[in-house]
Amino acid sequence: MERLEAHRCFYADLITASAGAGKNERLRDAFAATPRERFVGPGPWKLFAGGKFLETPSDDPAFLYQDVVVALAPERGINNGQPVLHAINLAALGVKRGETVLHLGAGTGYYTAVLARLTGETGAVVAYEIEHDLATRAIENLSDLSNVTVEERSGSEAPLPVCDAIYVNAGATAPLKVWLDALRANGRLLFPLTPADGPRGMPGAGAMLLVTRVEVDHFDARFICAAMFMPCFGARDEETAQKLSVAFKRGDLQSVKSLRRNSQPDDTCWCAGDGWWLSKA
Numbered sequence: 001m002e003r004l005e006a007h008r009c010f011y012a013d014l015i016t017a018s019a020g021a022g023k024n025e026r027l028r029d030a031f032a033a034t035p036r037e038r039f040v041g042p043g044p045w046k047l048f049a050g051g052k053f054l055e056t057p058s059d060d061p062a063f064l065y066q067d068v069v070v071a072l073a074p075e076r077g078i079n080n081g082q083p084v085l086h087a088i089n090l091a092a093l094g095v096k097r098g099e100t101v102l103h104l105g106a107g108t109g110y111y112t113a114v115l116a117r118l119t120g121e122t123g124a125v126v127a128y129e130i131e132h133d134l135a136t137r138a139i140e141n142l143s144d145l146s147n148v149t150v151e152e153r154s155g156s157e158a159p160l161p162v163c164d165a166i167y168v169n170a171g172a173t174a175p176l177k178v179w180l181d182a183l184r185a186n187g188r189l190l191f192p193l194t195p196a197d198g199p200r201g202m203p204g205a206g207a208m209l210l211v212t213r214v215e216v217d218h219f220d221a222r223f224i225c226a227a228m229f230m231p232c233f234g235a236r237d238e239e240t241a242q243k244l245s246v247a248f249k250r251g252d253l254q255s256v257k258s259l260r261r262n263s264q265p266d267d268t269c270w271c272a273g274d275g276w277w278l279s280k281a
């Protein structure tokens with residue numbers, strides 16, 4: 001156990017530093033306290049590298065404490081996610097102690113557990129997972145965390161509880177109304193805004209969009225980093241996906257400053273969907 005704890009602590013230092021969050025001690029401690037092996041099933045494991053999966057030579061959990069993607073259900077394209085990507089996102093989301101956080105697309109619960117440690121015992125995390133086998137595993141894996149609830153359903157449908165932050169781990173083509181309406185004042189929504197599918201039916205490469213509710217109808221918005229996720233059930237529209245493909249190809253992500261709702265797009269529009277648009281103003 002001492003050896004594994006040493007691996008886990010170094011891994012936490014490594015990924016937070018690589019994410020540009022080396023001074024974020026709360027995030028580092030949350031990763032260091034979460035045993036990844038509990039959430040990825042028994043080894044040996046399949047790690048994604050160089051466009052293919054490589055199997056670890058044994059079931060030694062030390063192999064998991066690298067910045068690697070671990071397969072959960074490779075036949076469905078489902079994995080545990082890249083730690084540095086999530087460290088970047090969680091640093092941007094800025095979860096505080098005592099907050100209520102919704103985690104959509106929780107998988108088997110690894111990053112849910114990290115969120116639970118960030119919000120602490122006085123806060124709450126509600127995790128949503130639509131895949132039955134993954135949700136069942138998440139319920140078991142997270143059973144020792146009293147501030148976590150797992151719901152086996154899509155998080156793209158009402159009702160959703162009022163919350164301080166929403167972290168989505170499945171690709172959407174819009175900031176859904178049900179997500180925005182669930183945010184308290186100063187609430188944050190972080191989700192992968194993703195375009196039409198890429199070659200061979202693979203999800204298209206998009207980017208993580210952070211939306212902050214500054215006032216009732218005023219939302220700041222900015223892109224955090226590039227991202228590729230499996231599609232979010234109930235959160236995709238093909239017409240908007242094609243518009244996003246065009247917008248992403250322009251390469252001007254950093255120009256996005258705000259999210260507008262229920263208004264006519266003007267000449268500051270970066271991309272528009274049904275009832276929403278991103279503005280450069």
